[in-house]
Amino acid sequence: RPRVFSGIQPTAGSFHLGNYLGAVRQWIPLQESHDAFYSVVDLHAITVPQDPKALREATRLAAAQLLGAGLDPERCTLFVQSHVPEHTQLAWVLNCVTGFGEASRMTQFKDKSAKQGVEGTTVGLFTYPTLMAADILLYQTDQVPVGGDQRQHVELTRDLAQRVNGRYGQLFRLPSAHILKEAAKVQDLQDPLSKMSKSSSSPKGIVWMLDPPKTSAKKFRSAVTDTGTEVRYDPENKPGLSNLLTIYSALSGLSVAELEEKFDGQLYGPLKTELAELFTEWVTPIQARTREFLDDPAELDRVLATGAEKARPVAAETLTRVHEAVGFLPGL
Numbered sequence: 001r002p003r004v005f006s007g008i009q010p011t012a013g014s015f016h017l018g019n020y021l022g023a024v025r026q027w028i029p030l031q032e033s034h035d036a037f038y039s040v041v042d043l044h045a046i047t048v049p050q051d052p053k054a055l056r057e058a059t060r061l062a063a064a065q066l067l068g069a070g071l072d073p074e075r076c077t078l079f080v081q082s083h084v085p086e087h088t089q090l091a092w093v094l095n096c097v098t099g100f101g102e103a104s105r106m107t108q109f110k111d112k113s114a115k116q117g118v119e120g121t122t123v124g125l126f127t128y129p130t131l132m133a134a135d136i137l138l139y140q141t142d143q144v145p146v147g148g149d150q151r152q153h154v155e156l157t158r159d160l161a162q163r164v165n166g167r168y169g170q171l172f173r174l175p176s177a178h179i180l181k182e183a184a185k186v187q188d189l190q191d192p193l194s195k196m197s198k199s200s201s202s203p204k205g206i207v208w209m210l211d212p213p214k215t216s217a218k219k220f221r222s223a224v225t226d227t228g229t230e231v232r233y234d235p236e237n238k239p240g241l242s243n244l245l246t247i248y249s250a251l252s253g254l255s256v257a258e259l260e261e262k263f264d265g266q267l268y269g270p271l272k273t274e275l276a277e278l279f280t281e282w283v284t285p286i287q288a289r290t291r292e293f294l295d296d297p298a299e300l301d302r303v304l305a306t307g308a309e310k311a312r313p314v315a316a317e318t319l320t321r322v323h324e325a326v327g328f329l330p331g332l
């Protein structure tokens, strides 16, 4: 079966709707058709400052949310990135074949480092993409289901894989990004020209998966839209409304054209209210299942330990071949 790998950072509080619609939503069906490896990427999380206790909680919470959303540890391998040390080991080798200029061109790094300033930017943030490449290449991944913002990182991963294969022989399978056409990028509800993002969205512009229904409903109802009256998908002139239509479509399964017809002749209010109701109806069972998993941390830890046990031999096989190919002596 073809292999997929994807990761998500542990986030204090919960994932946001963008993470879910862009990435996690694809992970669930892929565990049926593919050999799927999914990771809570705590090594990536510490590229920005983290409180240790909050990080531990966020890591369990991330796992609980993934299970609550429908991942099944019998059907996929779910593990915590730091439990498989091969990720950092391969990342080092990849750092040594990545050009400084090439890494400097990553737009996510440029955006985040511009916000944090030189002194606030860690070397870890700079090498985030090579660690991500290691995550993917260790598992001989065919496809990487991610949101549209990660396309450039997956392309870098392919470039690095090709370079290493060219230099040392066939060590890595070439992965490609698996990005949904719809909702590849969910925008901030208050600033629809920017991506919904845990670090830069305004508090009212970001819908958290564990928001109480009253809170999320308020966010949808107060979403920024243009002053027009026609419900029409037009990202250029109506970015806010178009974002709401995209979210509505992803949650309901109705096409955007069907939604335009459904809300034809109505103002934006009914669309926002119905979307808020739809979200609540959809997210309530996910929230309930997430809480059930959170109530049993010992079971969560057991699931994650089993996942790491399944992931390690696969990762170790790739790493051993890489170490041998670059000229390291075999270890004891």
Ligand code: AQP
Residues within 6 Å of the ligand: 007, 008, 009, 010, 016, 018, 019, 020, 021, 022, 023, 145, 146, 147, 148, 149, 150, 183, 184, 185, 186, 187, 195, 196, 197, 198, 199, 200
């Ligand atoms: N707004 C989004 N629309 C669609 N997909 C998105 N993803 C993130 N935001 C959106 C996808 O979610 C997956 C996991 O993301 P991550 O945890 O690795 O963190 P991220 O991409 O860095 O998410 P944020 O919220 O945007 O964090 P910050 O603010 O730190 O940059 C990925 O597949 C991503 O594409």
